[in-house]
Amino acid sequence: MKVQTETPHPSPLPARGESEHSAVAERNDAQRGELVVERVFHRYISAGREIDVLHDVSFRIEPGHVACVVGPSGCGKSTLLGLAAGLLRPSGGMLRFDGAPVAIGRNPHLGMAFQQPGLFPWMSVRENVAIGLRTRGQTRRDARRIADEFLDTVGLADFRDAYPSQLSGGMAQRVGIARALALRPRLLLLDEPFAAVDAFTRLKLQQEFKALLRLDRPTVLFVTHDVPEAIALGDVIVAMTQRPASVQRIIPVAREDRDRASPAYARKLAETLACLGVTSDIQD
Amino acid sequence: MATIANSGAATPAVRLSPRVGAWLLGCAGALVALAVWTLLSQLLAHGGGVINRLPTPLAVARKLVAYAGKDLASDLLASLHVFAVGWLVGAASAALIGLVLGRSDRLGRTFLPIVEAIRPVSSIAWVPLAIVWFGFGLTSKVFLVGLAVFLVVIVYAVDGSRRVPADLERTATMLGMNDRQRFVSLVLPGTLSEVLIGSRVALMSGWGTVIVAELVAADSGLGAHLIAVEQSYDVPAIMATMICFAATGFAMNAAFTWAERRMLPWRHDREREAT
Amino acid sequence: MSERSRSLLARQVALPLVGVACVLAIWQATLVAYRLPAIVLPSPLAVAKTLVDLVQTSAFWRDVGVSLFEFFAGYAIGVVLGLFVGMLMGEARRFRMAAAPVVESLRFVVPFAWIPLTILWFGTSYVGKILLVAYAVFFVMVVSAARAVAQVEPTLSRVGTMLGMSRWRLAWQVHLRAAAPTLASAARAAAAIGWIAVVAAEYIGASAGLGLMITNAATSLATSVVIGGMIVIGVIGAGVSAVIGALARRWFDYR
Numbered sequence: 001m002k003v004q005t006e007t008p009h010p011s012p013l014p015a016r017g018e019s020e021h022s023a024v025a026e027r028n029d030a031q032r033g034e035l036v037v038e039r040v041f042h043r044y045i046s047a048g049r050e051i052d053v054l055h056d057v058s059f060r061i062e063p064g065h066v067a068c069v070v071g072p073s074g075c076g077k078s079t080l081l082g083l084a085a086g087l088l089r090p091s092g093g094m095l096r097f098d099g100a101p102v103a104i105g106r107n108p109h110l111g112m113a114f115q116q117p118g119l120f121p122w123m124s125v126r127e128n129v130a131i132g133l134r135t136r137g138q139t140r141r142d143a144r145r146i147a148d149e150f151l152d153t154v155g156l157a158d159f160r161d162a163y164p165s166q167l168s169g170g171m172a173q174r175v176g177i178a179r180a181l182a183l184r185p186r187l188l189l190l191d192e193p194f195a196a197v198d199a200f201t202r203l204k205l206q207q208e209f210k211a212l213l214r215l216d217r218p219t220v221l222f223v224t225h226d227v228p229e230a231i232a233l234g235d236v237i238v239a240m241t242q243r244p245a246s247v248q249r250i251i252p253v254a255r256e257d258r259d260r261a262s263p264a265y266a267r268k269l270a271e272t273l274a275c276l277g278v279t280s281d282i283q284d
Numbered sequence: 285m286a287t288i289a290n291s292g293a294a295t296p297a298v299r300l301s302p303r304v305g306a307w308l309l310g311c312a313g314a315l316v317a318l319a320v321w322t323l324l325s326q327l328l329a330h331g332g333g334v335i336n337r338l339p340t341p342l343a344v345a346r347k348l349v350a351y352a353g354k355d356l357a358s359d360l361l362a363s364l365h366v367f368a369v370g371w372l373v374g375a376a377s378a379a380l381i382g383l384v385l386g387r388s389d390r391l392g393r394t395f396l397p398i399v400e401a402i403r404p405v406s407s408i409a410w411v412p413l414a415i416v417w418f419g420f421g422l423t424s425k426v427f428l429v430g431l432a433v434f435l436v437v438i439v440y441a442v443d444g445s446r447r448v449p450a451d452l453e454r455t456a457t458m459l460g461m462n463d464r465q466r467f468v469s470l471v472l473p474g475t476l477s478e479v480l481i482g483s484r485v486a487l488m489s490g491w492g493t494v495i496v497a498e499l500v501a502a503d504s505g506l507g508a509h510l511i512a513v514e515q516s517y518d519v520p521a522i523m524a525t526m527i528c529f530a531a532t533g534f535a536m537n538a539a540f541t542w543a544e545r546r547m548l549p550w551r552h553d554r555e556r557e558a559t
Numbered sequence: 560m561s562e563r564s565r566s567l568l569a570r571q572v573a574l575p576l577v578g579v580a581c582v583l584a585i586w587q588a589t590l591v592a593y594r595l596p597a598i599v600l601p602s603p604l605a606v607a608k609t610l611v612d613l614v615q616t617s618a619f620w621r622d623v624g625v626s627l628f629e630f631f632a633g634y635a636i637g638v639v640l641g642l643f644v645g646m647l648m649g650e651a652r653r654f655r656m657a658a659a660p661v662v663e664s665l666r667f668v669v670p671f672a673w674i675p676l677t678i679l680w681f682g683t684s685y686v687g688k689i690l691l692v693a694y695a696v697f698f699v700m701v702v703s704a705a706r707a708v709a710q711v712e713p714t715l716s717r718v719g720t721m722l723g724m725s726r727w728r729l730a731w732q733v734h735l736r737a738a739a740p741t742l743a744s745a746a747r748a749a750a751a752i753g754w755i756a757v758v759a760a761e762y763i764g765a766s767a768g769l770g771l772m773i774t775n776a777a778t779s780l781a782t783s784v785v786i787g788g789m790i791v792i793g794v795i796g797a798g799v800s801a802v803i804g805a806l807a808r809r810w811f812d813y814r
Contacts (some may be wrong), residue, residue, distance in 0.1 A: 048303070087717055105720060112721045118714035122736050122813035132722035162811070184724075306656045313657030337616050337680070393570055394578035403791035406755040408671075411762055412777035412785050417599065419570065492669040499674060514675035522676050530667040537667075 032098055033063030033186050033219045040093035041081055051078045066220040070229035071240030075222040081191050084221055085112050097187050099102040111185030113193045117172035119164040126160040129179045140145055150182040155169035170201040187216040206232050227272050249275050339520040346522040363505035364451045366496045379479045382441020386433025407432035408496050425497040436486035445471055445480025477548050479509040484540045491533045569799040601783035609783040626769040629685050630757045633692025638701050641697040645704020650730050670695035670756045678764040690795045696749040703745030707738035743807030750803050
């Protein structure tokens with residue numbers, strides 16, 4: 001898989017494959033864009049007590065794959081994402097992307113969408129998407145242009161000049177995703193991005209999501225509590241245990257499993273739920 | 285192949301519980317402040333500019349002890365007396381008037397705008413007028429403190445008398461309460477609890493008014509003592525008196541917050557905490 | 560005008576006017592009933608006349624100018640320092656824990672308690688008053704800024720870090736902007752306290768200013784000047800508050 005260089009391109013937006021090799025391309029092909037989580041432990045202190053959140057978590061995500069992390073509430077899924085984003089320093093173990101350890105603080109290779117959209121309320125929608133590009137060195141004009149393009153991709157072109165307070169929950173989430181995607185990240189992290197919207201909007205967003213990934217094919221780590229969503233979107237499901245969480249099982253998802261009308265889907269759903277300790281039928 | 289690589293533990297080498305850590309840092313900060321103070325007083329001691337009379341913390345402490353041995357108790361009592369009377373008068377009248385103005389739509393619309401217009405004008409602006417009217421004695425000081433407390437508490441009283449939570453109203457209707465029962469069981473307690481909270485908020489402005497009143501009237505109390513030592517250029521004594529004043533304010537605030545939390549545990553409203 | 564809007568207008572405008580009229584009437588009635596001399600309670604008309612006279616004298620405007628100068632100078636210093644230190648306390652946990660006891664205890668030494676000391680150190684000049692206002696305003700802003708910055712929605716900080724902002728940039732571009740509406744309210748409250756601090760200081764020891772004018776009038780029992788002066792204090796206070804509020808809303812309120 002080829003690696004995009006850091007220099008911004010004039011329009012139109014090129015797909016990944018058209019970029020040139022850089023020195024990083026010398027790396028082993030199998031490692032490019034690969035996320036490795038290696039025996040990660042994490043604890044934090046809350047109200048004077050130490051809480052073990054993650055216990056010996058290990059898994060690998062292939063480049064360009066979407067991994068959906070599912071598990072019971074509060075099991076540490078968001079913490080895992082925070083570690084992958086370099087927002088937290090792991091108490092033990094290591095996270096590596098593309099062979100290099102995830103740095104604490106700034107990681108230009110990644111983009112993240114949070115559970116709360118986290119839009120800056122004093123900026124317009126377009127400025128919100130553009131700000132990330134500006135912090136990463138784009139000129140104001142280029143940043144706005146790119147922001148407009150990605151807003152168009154998520155279907156919010158008409159709301160460029162609106163302010164976050166004027167948006168619905170689903171729209172704000174889409175802006176958050178556009179903001180992350182506009183960074184052209186090689187690692188995309190999503191923390192239950194569709195959790196705060198109603199079921200209908202969620203299905204719609206799920207459908208749009210796959211299309212959004214086709215442009216750059218980043219490696220995706222997607223946290224969700226919604227198992228059907230995980231089957232719909234993931235190439236692989238990482239099922240976590242209760243806190244302190246470790247990886248229960250890694251369940252691959254095939255194309256035919258995504259069809260909700262198929263027996264394959266039902267089997268995959270049952271398998272995943274069983275893995276999480278939930279029976280898939282409700283007895284009277 | 286990989287062992288657990290501790291890539292920078294989140295916890296420091298010496299494990300301190302966060303509360304102890306906060307305490308230590310706080311003490312360190314206080315010590316630094318005291319050290320800076322001492323340094324400044326040494327630097328300025330030999331004709332160094334405007335503030336050429338900055339005593340060391342130690343000198344102030346000594347004066348404080350001396351004051352405590354002599355007149356502190358009587359001065360403090362005098363000030364507290366003024367404060368207590370003024371505070372009670374102000375809170376009680378605010379409760380009553382607030383209740384009336386809050387419940388009566390007509391009266392409220394007629395007179396509340398006037399209250400709102402006067403409220404921003406701190407009672408301290410009234411000091412000269414109070415002295416013209418009441419002279420230098422207790423009455424003028426009580427008037428000023430009462431006014432200061434009144435202006436703060438009236439808002440709480442009006443709010444409290446109006447804002448009976450909707451679900452309590454509905455419960456009262458379901459239980460078939462008449463107007464008088466409603467008033468006694470819902471409006472009155474609601475108003476009183478708000479008045480209590482407002483009275484605590486009014487503590488600081490009331491106590492601050494005491495000192496201004498005493499600074500101008502200068503006949504008794506901590507403020508009078510402050511003027512007296514100011515006129516004899518006794519800077520350590522001035523600072524010692526200021527500390528007494530601040531400490532009393534702090535103690536009253538702490539006592540009141542404690543009492544409020546015990547009596548009204550459900551109303552710990554962050555918005556209402558005093559600045 | 561429709562029936563409803565007419566009665567609405569009546570209630571919102573007429574009733575307060577009735578209230579004011581009531582107060583004036585009670586004022587006049589008390590004056591007459593108790594046969595109070597003008598040095599105790601001048602009539603509303605006398606006060607009005609005094610105000611008109613005052614506004615036409617240059618000495619009055621000089622006094623107002625002095626007080627306003629002292630206020631604005633102290634206010635500017637207090638706001639800037641208060642914001643800076645407050646933000647530092649909000650951003651750096653260690654600094655906040657170290658500075659908190661000092662800030663909290665000084666907070667209880669109300670500005671008015673400092674007045675005798677400032678008079679001793681700086682005399683009756685404007686320097687002491689400016690420092691006093693700065694002190695009063697500083698403590699209001701520090702507490703508010705520290706709290707507001709600490710209460711910024713955590714997701715915004717995470718977003719900023721993810722987007723590649725340094726801690727410095729995060730503090731200025733995100734935290735400060737997010738806290739701006741709260742800070743604007745605090746700035747208004749600080750203005751009220753600062754203004755009254757000037758007045759109080761001038762009551763106790765000043766060589767010029769509005770407070771001195773009123774104190775002098777009180778000493779010579781020119782009560783209508785005293786009351787007139789109080790009205791001026793109120794009006795200026797309200798005016799300053801309104802201006803700061805309007806500016807704050809224009810610049811900082813994104814809600």
